[in-house]
């Protein structure tokens with residue numbers, strides 16, 4: 001199927017769900033992004049600051065760019081002027097740098113906290129208790145130019161659907177608890193980003209509002225597998 005046909009098919013699948021599509025275009029050329037764009041897609045996900053910035057400069061300005069990969073603090077300045085959502089925040093230090101760059105750019109930057117739910121050593125993210133510690137911290141109240149809009153998680157890369165379901169269920173439960181405890185009056189905290197090509201149907205059943213699909217739309221990536229990036 002063409003990129004355009006894949007986008008149409010996925011949007012059809014998402015029609016009666018709460019989930020929105022992020023087209024993960026990392027490693028893919030601008031021609032592929034153009035094809036998705038012309039099919040109506042506006043949200044794209046990238047995992048490298050430099051690659052995302054080059055694409056942002058070359059492509060239409062109404063694209064919403066989501067950073068979905070581990071972000072080093074010294075790279076925040078490159079994406080701060082334009083990034084739409086940083087999905088992969090995994091430390092207070094990173095939040096502080098994002099806020100600093102947001103102030104410089106006179107904007108408010110939307111962020112998700114990435115929560116570690118997988119049964120694997122290689123994934124970035126905060127433990128449940130670490131996330132709570134950030135949400136309760138005095139420091140967070142001083143970060144006036146960012147908005148925590150929800151949580152993101154990556155399930156274990158496994159064929160065991162029961163395990164994936166349990167991991168996403170846990171994240172959804174945690175999300176509901178965090179919303180009640182810390183964001184009860186904040187309508188911006190409403191994004192639960194979970195689900196990739198291999199497991200997005202399970203993620204949607206568990207309450208995902210944002211699915212991040214790469215290979216389903218653009219075909220296999222020839223470069224190394226995402227989890228080794």
Ligand SMILES: *Cc1c(COP(=O)(O)O)cnc(C)c1O
Nearest residue numbers: 024068196197212213214215226
């Ligand atoms: C690469 C990547 C995706 C997309 O993976 P596919 O299996 O190609 O759909 C989703 N989320 C994150 C965080 C990624 O790095």
